Amino acid sequence: MSRDTGEIGEASWLAGLRRHRLHRIHTPADFRRAARRHLPKMVFDYVDGGAGHEASIAENRAAIDALRLVPSAPHDVSTCDTSVTLFGQTLALPVIIGPTGLASASWPRGEIAFARAAARDGTRYVMPNAASIAPRQVAEAGEGNAWFQLYPPPDRDLARQWLAQARDAGFATLQVTVDVAAPGLRLRDSRNGFVMPFDWTPRKVVDCALHPAWALKMLRHGQPTPYLQVDADKKAGKAASQSENRRHRFTRALSWDLLRMLRDEWTGTLIVKGLLDPRQARMAREAGYDGIVVSNHGGRQLDGAISPLEVLPEFRAELGEGFPLLVDGGFRSGVDVVKAIALGASAVQIGRVGVFALATAGIAGVEHMLALFRAEIENTMALCGVTRLDQLGRHHVRQGR
Numbered sequence: 026m027s028r029d030t031g032e033i034g035e036a037s038w039l040a041g042l043r044r045h046r047l048h049r050i051h052t053p054a055d056f057r058r059a060a061r062r063h064l065p066k067m068v069f070d071y072v073d074g075g076a077g078h079e080a081s082i083a084e085n086r087a088a089i090d091a092l093r094l095v096p097s098a099p100h101d102v103s104t105c106d107t108s109v110t111l112f113g114q115t116l117a118l119p120v121i122i123g124p125t126g127l128a129s130a131s132w133p134r135g136e137i138a139f140a141r142a143a144a145r146d147g148t149r150y151v152m153p154n155a156a157s158i159a160p161r162q163v164a165e166a167g168e169g170n171a172w173f174q175l176y177p178p179p180d181r182d183l184a185r186q187w188l189a190q191a192r193d194a195g196f197a198t199l200q201v202t203v204d205v206a207a208p209g210l211r212l213r214d215s216r217n218g219f220v221m222p223f224d225w226t227p228r229k230v231v232d233c234a235l236h237p238a239w240a241l242k243m244l245r246h247g248q249p250t251p252y253l254q255v256d257a258d259k260k261a262g263k264a265a266s267q268s269e270n271r272r273h274r275f276t277r278a279l280s281w282d283l284l285r286m287l288r289d290e291w292t293g294t295l296i297v298k299g300l301l302d303p304r305q306a307r308m309a310r311e312a313g314y315d316g317i318v319v320s321n322h323g324g325r326q327l328d329g330a331i332s333p334l335e336v337l338p339e340f341r342a343e344l345g346e347g348f349p350l351l352v353d354g355g356f357r358s359g360v361d362v363v364k365a366i367a368l369g370a371s372a373v374q375i376g377r378v379g380v381f382a383l384a385t386a387g388i389a390g391v392e393h394m395l396a397l398f399r400a401e402i403e404n405t406m407a408l409c410g411v412t413r414l415d416q417l418g419r420h421h422v423r424q425g426r
Contacts, residue, residue, distance in 0.1 A: 046386055047393045052401065054357040056381035056394060060131070064239060064384050065232045067217040068130050072380045074213035077328025081321055085355030088332035092364045093425045097410030105406040106413050107399055108147075109372055111349050112198065112294045112315060114170075116372065117147025119362060119414060120398045122391070123318075123353055123374035124174035124200065126155030127221055129249035131384035133242050134158060138383060140167035142391035146399075151200050151374070154187075157249035164195035172198040174298070176205055177283055179276040184283075188290050197293040200318065201284065204299030206277045209326040222248050281312055288313040296351070301331060303339035316349035316371075323354055323376045334365060338419070341369030359401020363409065367417040 050056060061069050075082040109119045122143050128135030136150075136158045143150035144167050151172040152163045164171055173196040178184055191199060218224055233240045276283075288295055297309045298318035309317050319340050321330040333354040340350055352365050353374035362373045382394035406412065409421050 047389065050385070050390075050393060050397070052358055053375075053378045053382070053394050053397050056378055056385050056390065057357075060381035060384040063236065064131060065229070065236050067214075067219045067229060067232065068239075069384075070213040070217055071127070071219050072125070072131065072377055072384075074211055075324035075328070076209035076211055076326055078212075079324060080328050081324030081326075081330045081332075082355070083324075084330075084332045085321070085324055085334070088334040089355055089361050089364060091425045092334070092368075093423045094360070094364060094367070094405070094409060095421050095423060096408050097421075098408075100410035100412075102407040102410065102412055104412060105403045107402050107406070109414055111149075111371060115147075116149065118395065118399055119366060119370075119372040119402070120395065121148055121172075121351065121372055121374045122150040122379045123376045124151040124153035124202070125376050125380050126153045127157065127249055127251075128153075128380055128383060129157045129246075130221065131380050132387050133246035133249075135380075135383050136163050137166045138388035138391055139379065140164075140171045142388050142395060144168040144170055146392065146395045148395065149198075152196070154202075155251050157252055159252055160191055160194035160196065169195055169197070171196065172200050172296075174200045174202055175287075176202050177276060177279055177287065179278070181283070181286065184287065185290055188287070192291075192293070198296065199287075199291050199293060200296045200298050201287060201314075202298045202322075203279055203284070204301075204320065204322050204326050206279055209322065210328070211325065222250060281308055284309075284314070285312050296349075298351075300340075301333065301336060303336055303343050306340050306343040310344065310348065316351065317344075318351040318353060318374060319370075320353045320374075334368065337365065337368045337370060359398050359403075360405050362398065362402055363405040363417065364422060366414050367419065367421040369419075 046059060050059060107118055109116050122139050128139060132138060136152055136156045139150045140163045149170055149172055150167055151174050152160060153174045154176045156163065160173065173191040175187060218226065294315045296316040296318060297314045299320050299322060300309065300317055301319065301321055306317060317340065319333040319337055321333055333352045337352050344350060349371045350369060351372050351374050352370045353376060356362060356373045356375055357378045365373050378394065379391065382390040411417055
C-alpha cells in the first residue's frame, strides 16, 4: 500500500491482493468468514469467542434478529443523512469502532489503522487499554478525534497516571469500562492456551505455518504486547488464557466512588461502558458522566447475560431524550444499526466485525466495512421512509416471533 494508507513499504501486489479479497465482501458480516481463513485458530477464537458456553453471544444476535422494521411509503427519500451529533460534535456515521484489545494480533499496528480509517470516514475509534501502540500515535492517527478506553486499575494513583497520559497524548474523550470486576471465563482461549506474548506449542506452530501471510506480518513487525503496563504484568505467572493473564488489572472494589474520582480528574468528555441494569442509568448521570454504552462486553464477561438491545428502551426511558446513549453487542449490518437507533440509541459501537475487517485487508478492510455500513444504513432509512436518523422511533420497530 502507499504511504497515504499508513502501511509504508508494502509491495503493490499485496495491496492488489487485498483489493481482490474485498470484492467478495458484500456486507460487514462477510468479514467474519474471510478473517477465519486469514487468522490462526487461536487468534480468530480470541476475537470471535465469548464467555462460558457463549449463550450471551447467541442472545445478542437473537435479540437483534427478533426485532422487525416497519417499512413506510411513499415518502420523498431522495437524500438520506446518516450523520449524528454526539457530545456537541457531528459524526458522519452512527457507527463507532469500539475498544478491542490486541487488535495488532490480527494486523500489525491495527490500532493505527482503526484510528486513521475512523477519522477519514468522519466517525470515532476507541483506543483500548490493552493496545500495543503508544497512545500519542493513535491520537495523532485519529486526528485528535479518537477516544481512549480505561479499565480502572486497583491502584488509584496508577489510574491518575493513565488519565494524565491519555490527556497528554491528545485524547479529549474517555470511555470507562466497568463490567470487569472479574475476568470472563473464556473457554476457547483456555482450550487454545491463548496468551500474549504467545506461549508456543507444536500445535500453535503448525497452525501459524498454515497461515503464512499472517505469520510473515508478525515476523516482520513482532508480537504485539500491551503498551500500558502495570508492574504486576511483568511479575504475573502463566495463565490459562489472555483473560486470566490480565486478572491482576481488574478490581472488585469498583464503585461509583471510584467513578466519581475519575470524573473529578478528567476534564473532557466521560463515558461509562458496561451498564446493563437500567437502575444505574441515573447514577451515571448524577456522577457527572456525559454518556453511557449499554453493553454486556460482547458476551465476553457473564455467560447468560441479557442482551443490551433488550434493555436499551428502559435506559432511554430513564434518561429521557437527548442524553448520549450508545449500545454494542452483535451489531453487524446497517439494518441492525437502524433498529438500535429506532429503540433509542444515539449510535452503535462495533467490536468483532471491525477486527475481522482489519484482519482481512488492514486499513482498506476497515474503510470498506464502514462504507458498507453507510450504504446499508442509507438504504434502510429510505425503505423506512426517513431522511434523518432522528426521525426514527419506536413506531418503526415491532417485536417479531
